[in-house]
Amino acid sequence: ARNLCRGTSRLERGFADVYAEGSGGGGSGGGGGGGTCRELLFQFQRFLQRRGQRHLLQFCFDADSFKAACGSRCSAANTGLTALAESGGPSETSVADNPSSRVAERLRKLIESDAVSLYKAYLAPEANPKLPIDDAIKVQIVEAMCSDNESHCIQPNTFDAARQAVYSLLADQLYNEFLSSPILAEYQLDFLSNRLGELNISDIVYCSSLVFNFMEYMDSLGASRFLQFLFDVRNFESNSASPEAATAASDEDALCLYDRYFSLQATYPLGFDDQFRVEVEIALCPSEPGAGVRLDCFERAKQLVLQYLQAAYLPSYLSSNMLSNHIASLTYLVDTAYLRSAKEQQQQQQQVQSNNYQQQFHRHSSTSTAATTSSTVGSVHSEPVTNADYQRSIVNFGRVDHLGRFHSDLHPIDGRKYGGGGGGG
Structure with missing residues (x-):
């Protein structure tokens, strides 16, 4: 019974x-709560890692x-210095040589070193990634x-304001997003698939996603009042435990629960006998005048x-x-998340390959252009052109004899030779 009422779910x-x-405090609650918290902490770290927020x-x-x-x-430092002062202490000139002072x-110095390291890692202008906190902090x-x-x-509370701001972000926003994430769904699916026989009623009632499924099941059997009673008691305990709770309001809430579930005219009777009803009535009575009803x-x-x-x-x-059906819904959620993740990774790889190809293409094009330009410039301007070079480059098509007649050096394919000048043919 103690395990069922521990108020936690695995x-x-x-x-x-x-x-x-x-943080080293260990998870609370019985029934292997510490192991469960370690597993959930690991899953939450995975969730933050994928979002680039694990540093928070x-x-x-x-x-x-x-x-x-x-x-x-x-x-320890204050204790040593206090003991030194109470003993009369050495003269000011020898304080530095005293063991307590050293x-x-x-x-x-150790405190200062730790504080500087913590500041540089998370708060300094060059810190990467940075904390989402106000500059005033x-x-x-x-x-x-x-x-x-x-x-x-440096005092122990130096980083308290920054720590509280980040802790609130984790508790109020990021952890709630984690509770509806595929990563937690995968963890729950693994538990329900491989350890279903270990499941107890506390695992269901204190799991926000599974309790609604169980509520539908109980409603189909006409027995949802038992779960509703547990919800109402949880709200009563939570509201009454808050510092703002008024004694009169808590007493009124307790009497409403009694009328709804335990009285002879109960709207949703739970089936308790008269003896137990008397026991509840006694529990509702304050232990002393003006004290109000007990939370338990x-x-x-x-x-x-x-x-x-x-x-x-x-x-x-x-x-x-x-x-x-609930397990099938978890399976679909996890599979969809995996497919989406695989598609995103494929698109990222394709983008990386495309970028690499474009870089290689531009690099090759630049290298080829530079080589071609260098070769052309070298062949044209590597040496100056002289008159002798120009003369050697002239092509001779014939010659003129001493009588002024032109004799061609070109011969047609049929072997006929053409004469120049006025020779006429």
Whole structure:
């Protein structure tokens, strides 16, 4: 029962759980939650990598690491200097030679080095890729890092504003886009295809894409009220836990749930007996005057409903056409994405080949033109033409004798010889 009510699904997790796994906090929740968060973190990183945005997640991890390391180093440095001061300390001329002072200075230099590295990697003008944050935040970070005081120590919260801006972008926008992406669909398809027998009701109820399919199945059997009860309890717990929640409003919401599902005049009775109804009524009573109802007043009912769904409806759902259609939809989504990706890669390759061919053609044309021009210029102007060369280039067609008669050196094909001058033939 504890695994069913852990409030998580192995097919989908919230961003906070997935992020905690990457930052070293580990995923929350039972039933192998850590392993699930590691798998989903890997899929989310794939999603960001394809969009060229993986550096956003890495920056948050690096900022968290800097803050933790900086905090411990500052604490160690301050502890050493405080101990030195309380002991009376050496004279000012020998402070630099004191071990505590040297350790504190070394720690300060390490903090400064880490901060500069983090700034250069993500925030500096030459950083590539850059973070989508306001310039005002960058200016604030630079001012926090720079100081005329040589003993200035960079504080652990130096990058908090930038980290929060990027974290909000990841949590509020990019992770929601990931939840509807083919990459997550592929992960869920693999689970449903190869590990269907491991599926439990919590995996379905807390998976945003699969729970609606299950809701349609339950509605076809006239039993959707059980799922609706779980949705209403989740909303009640979420609204009551918020800092803005008013005690009177929470009490009113709890009484509405009781009237709808547990009272003798319940609109959607869940089938609990009188003894359990009394147990719910006791849970609704405040522990002390003015305290309001407890957030877990419906916890026992939620556990029993999940157990009932697991036993009475899950086996038939796993073999239903409704789930088969959902798996077919995931398959189509993944296949379509692969075909689109393959087509885009093919078009990119063709474009690259076309560009390479054009470059080679222009390079060959330029080389041929240059060679032809060089050859022509060299043959015409390589040496000056002299009068003797010109005379040798003249072609002789005949000669004139001492009597002034022209004798041709050209002979016709039939062998007849033509005479010139006035010889007449």
